[in-house]
Amino acid sequence: MSPRIYKAYTSYIDKKLAWSIEHGLTLTPTTSKLISKREKAHKTMLLSGKLAIEELFKKRQAELDKNQPNGERVVQPYGTILVGDARLRTMTRNLEEEARVEAIQAKKAELLRKKERVQGRSCKAQKGKGSQEG
Numbered sequence: 001m002s003p004r005i006y007k008a009y010t011s012y013i014d015k016k017l018a019w020s021i022e023h024g025l026t027l028t029p030t031t032s033k034l035i036s037k038r039e040k041a042h043k044t045m046l047l048s049g050k051l052a053i054e055e056l057f058k059k060r061q062a063e064l065d066k067n068q069p070n071g072e073r074v075v076q077p078y079g080t081i082l083v084g085d086a087r088l089r090t091m092t093r094n095l096e097e098e099a100r101v102e103a104i105q106a107k108k109a110e111l112l113r114k115k116e117r118v119q120g121r122s123c124k125a126q127k128g129k130g131s132q133e134g
Helices: 003-023 029-067 083-133
Strands: 073-076 079-082
Touching: 003 029
Parallel strands: none
Antiparallel strands: 073 079
């Protein structure tokens, strides 16, 4: 609702309230609906004003972060994070990656040991068969 229409609603409601008080009558349903519409428009204007201020602040903050590349904030696709947070996330990611690599290497080593044991048994079994045959 534009400010001009909001003012028109307000003046109309004021006139109707004054008339109702003078004549001792209750408000009409139309007037009560206009009052609720005006209140709703007022809340919407307040919220849109606050949202506009927040968006302006975010935009300004993003511009400042871009202008200061060595600052403490890093602009990411999903929001702004502090440099320390980014370092911690990278370190955590590196540690998790190292743990995964170590786990894979341990599995490979275990499989290699099992394979060698199986081959060792089969070699002993073949030697045992060869000595029994001869």
